Structure formats: structure tokens, C-alpha cells
Amino acid sequence: MTIEQITEKVHNNVRLTDQEALFLFAEPDLLAIGELAALANERKNGKRVFFNVNRHINHTNICVNRCKFCAFSRTDDQEGAYCYDLEEIRHRAEEALAQGATEIHIVGGLHPELPYEFYLEMLRTVRDVSSDLHIKAFTAVEIDYLAKLSGQGVPGVLQDLKAAGLGSLPGGGAEILRKEVRDRLCPEKISGERWLEVMAAVHRAGLKSNATMLYGHIESLADRIDHMARLRELQDQTGGFQVFIPLAFQSENNPLGHLKNPASGGVDDLKTLAVSRLYLDNFQNIKAYWVMLGEKIAQTALCFGVNDLDGTVVEEKIGHEAGASSPQTMTRDDIVRMIRAAGRVPVERDTLYNELRTC
């Protein structure tokens, strides 16, 4: 196998094998991978780079799971534990609307006591603030939890949530899908198979979702490829994933902090994004999530196959409690400036990747 052979396949738009993806990870010439990924991206998206104006709401940090990589979760009697009431949710949604947000992103812990009805009320509360706010909420892990909580299957839950205002789903909780890694990383969390099952049901319900991958800890490169392979396979079946978002592991304030892979730095971040662009040929969008990567690497990634920068975020707790050094928010102007300085064209999108305006 040579980089030239892979280059030819990319030029001819031929799908890469797992071995080829592994080969790319091992290729020392970062710029060569970047050039290939940039080519694959430009063919799909030109010079346009998406961002959106959104606000995160993490409604609670109380969680029955104790994932070892997480610095956000608390038990309900632990210091710093919180749970917003509907008034606090409404207030944040109103604030977001006033700031021009088009999306509310809601994810939280698996709270042991909140009733099923609370989740529906939470969605209705945001929906009632404005029908212009798209609600992207609940990871597959939360959906599975709500299924148990409500005593009905995933399709029933999705129907309820949709009726209450759910517009689409984020891609969290995927971590690394392979069992051996999950057993060490997050043994209480749903399995990789279940995560994929829930996502398949989400897509069947006519909802779009995102897909993530948490990397840079105890997983091997083969685990990453395996993860992407399963996403690519499901995407072939459903077409329901909008975007792939690799999340760089943050090592502070969590029991697995010492397991941060020291070799996973900026180069690994860019390689991971570039390889995912090349391997996930059935994903239209690859996102550099600046909260985890830092703004500088996220911006640089725009030259390595990335076409989406996420949004303004406003109040991010999960990555920051784990030591992310990025700011809490970026203004619209910051994002536009960043994209332009990378020689790309900023395009504001809505959650479903419809173009709202070119800046």
C-alpha cells in the first residue's frame, strides 16, 4: 500500500478500506493527508464553511452513570450538583433567541428522579419560547434511558419527544463503540450496539442526528477505524447522520485523566479529522468542535477537510469541566473572522444544514 495508491482512489472517488484508513493514520506526512482531505471536502462543499448560532443547555449534571472520562457528572448529593427547573430552561432559551440563536442544544446527565414528563415539558417550554428555535436534544444514551423510564420502546419515546418539539438529535455518547474500550471507559453506559440501534430508530422516525467519537484516551487507531466503519455502515442504510464530530479527549478532573494518550496532540487532531473526511465518504459534513480542540486547531482544520465549526455555544460545561481551555462562547463575528482568515467562505446554517445566509 502506498500513499500514491490512496491518492488515486481519492481522486477517483473510490471508497477507502479500513486498512487504507489505518495507513493514513500512520503516514508521517501530515500535509499530504491534509491535501487529500481538503480535496475530498472541496469536491463536496467547495470553500464554504458552515457555522450556526446556538446555545447549549445542560439541564442537569446529576447522572447515574459514572463514566471515567467525565468531569461533569455528579451524584445528587454531591457538591456542585444541579438541576434546572423549567423557568431556568425558559430563561436560557429566551436569552438565546434574543441573541439570534436558531438552535437550542440540550444534553444532560441521566437523572435518577426526574419524571418522563419533565423531558417533554422541557421541550414544550423551549418550543413555546419560539417556533424559530430548533431543538436538538438528547443523546442516544438519554433516549435509551427515557425508554426505560417511560416503560415504552424507543419509537414511542421518539414520537412523544417529536410531538413536544424535538427537531433532531446530537451525536454524543458514542465515545468509542467497541466493547473492549467501553468496558474500561464507561461500563455503565449503553453498549455500542445499542447506541447504533437507537440511532437507527431515530433515523427511521424521520429525525436526523449527528455522530461523535471521543478519541485520544485508551483506544487504539484500529478502534477508531472500527468506530468509523460502523458509522459508515449505518449511514449507508439510513442516511440519517448529518455530520461526524470527533471529540478530542480532555484530561483534567476525571479519573481517566492519566490515560490521556500523550501522543494525541494537534497533529493527531488534524489527522483524525482528515482521515474521517476521507473514510466517511457518505457523510456530507465533518465538524471541528472548537470547544474541545481550541479555536486555533479548529480553524486550521478547515484546511484539513473540515467544513463545519459548530456554533456560538454560549455556555458549555462538559468539556470545560474536563479542562478545555477554550472560551465559553464565540461571537458570530469571531467565527466569521476565523473562517475568512482560513481563506474560506462563512455560511450560517440552521441545525438541519439549510443555508441561512452567506456572510
Next chain:
Amino acid sequence: MLAAITEHLAAGLPLTRAEALWLLTEADLLQVGRLADAIRRRLHPDRLVTFVVDRNVNYTNICESKCSFCAFYRDEGSSDAFVLAEAVIYEKIAELVAQGGTQLLMQGGLHPQLGIDWFERLFREIKLRFPAVQNHSLSPAEITQIARVSHLGIRETLQRLKEAGLDSVPGGGAEILVDRVRQEISPKKIGWEGWAAVMREAALLGMPTTATMMFGSRETAADIVEHIFRVRELQADEGSFTAFIPWTYQPGNTELGGKTATGVEYLKVLALSRIILDNVPNIQASWVTQGAKMAQVALFFGANDLGGTMLEENVVAAAGCRFRMSMAEMVALIHGGGFRAAQRTTLYDIIREY
């Protein structure tokens, strides 16, 4: 344009200022990176990335220059103004030596009274107590200030400092070597020719020097190009620059305010430096202003050195930019980028490979 530039470089011809400006403003990041990476590979084919274990000792924050981009300086009467006691300085150097450090970088404000006697006594004592430490201290603006306070010429000042134990001169205070920009951000500091004059004299005395560039404040792209070309021309005229170190203006707590340059802008400027300055052996990435992730990426955009581990750094930290790095992290960062790592001396001799 890119084809012509690539051809020029392949033929070993220097770029024109117009070509350099095109690369900076029109070319894609990866195109500029490719050209820089090729030159880095030619000059450093062994994939060796180096760093020095050093400490910045800021002997005073009292400064007459009062540059609007600086968050470190204080007036003499200010409550948090200081001049370090000699004993404190020796203690700091002893800590540096204890941690395997080899380079002392003393840098301070332009103090209105500290004359050459103060520095001579200090440097002699440092050499006596720590003969193995490279005294890599004082920027051209400070040397000019010492000369002024002591009513001496630049050459005599440098000569006396050298005899007292100054081994080499770091290239701080270069900011942008274009006087229109300096008028705007540091009107009381020496002009670009004053900076160049000190570096010329230092080279004549056989002292190694470095050159820096602080960008992202009020300069234009053409000013950045001009700066790099001026460094190239100084070097061609018997200069002694061992390295070029571009870094970005940090706006926190400064009078000038504004934003810092973006990551892509940094990498482009870094790469352009490597391309133009093929007569300066080393290009340093600035992890202090860019963070560890970007410093690692910078190794593919022309950098072959990560500067110092900086046991202590106060100036950039005063502007709200606080990255820290241990030797182990430095080595992991280099290895993680796929390079060989080595600790070096100030003059780029290898001490130990990791």
C-alpha cells in the same frame, strides 16, 4: 503565481517581496506549508526537533517605553513595580541549574537608572557562580537604554557586557521592523534601524543573536513581509542570527486591546518565515502564544525548534496567555508529531536525545 514561486524556490532563487506577499495573502495554508516544509526538510533532514531548558528572569518591570501592546510594564512609583534583588536572581538561576537548565534569559523594562555598572557586576557574579549557564540576555532596546544611561556607545556597551559575561543577545523588542508600525505601538522604543544597529554590532563582536517578530497588532501583511526581508538582509550582511521566532501579539490587559492573530495566520507567517529566511538556520514555534497543540502542528509548517521550556515567563502571562510545559511534555509533543526530540544548548549543540 504558485507555479512561478515553486520554480524559483526549486532553483534556489530568493523570493521577491511581491511573491512573499502573495503567499501570505492569497495562497492556501497548505500550499505555503508545503513550500516551508520542503525547506525545513532540506535544512534539517534528520527530523530532529530541539528545545532548550531555560528560564526567563525579568529583572525589572519598570519601563520608560510604555508600549501600548505590553501588559507587563509599570511606572517607577507604581505599587507593584520591582527591581529584583541580586540574591533573588541567583536563587532563580540555581533553580534553573538544578532542573538541568542551560539558558538564562534576563529581560526587563527600560529602567531609567540601571547603568552598565549594575549589569557588569551582576553578569560577572552570574558567570562566577554558574559558569555552565549561557547568559542569553537583554534585547537591543535594553542595550541601547544601558548605553544611554551610562553615556556610552553601543559598541562599547556590548563589549563591556560581553567581557562581563553576556554570551549572546536575544532578538526581543523587534516587534515589527517597520517604523510606521513602531510609531503606532511603541513610539518611545528604538526604531528598526536602532534594533538592527545593535544586532550588527553584536555580530561583529562574535556574539550569536536571534530575531523575533511580534505580529497581529497594527501591521499590514506587507509590513510582515518587510520585517522578514529585513531580517534576511541583515543576516546576509554578516549577521549572527541563530533563529527566527515569530509570535503573536497577546491583547489581554493591554492599552492597545483588540484580538490576537488566528491560528491559520500564525502558521502562514511561520511558514513564510521559513521560506524567506533560508539563511537563518532555525525557526522556532511559539508554544507560549500558540499552545502545545499548535506548536506541534507548526513542525509541519517550517518550525524545527520549540524554543525554551521556560521555567518562568512573566511578560506574555501578564497579557493573559498562560501555557505551561514541562520537559516531559515537550518531548511527548515532539514524538507525538512524529519527530525525534533533543535538548539543545542556546547555540543548538545537542545535549541529549530523547
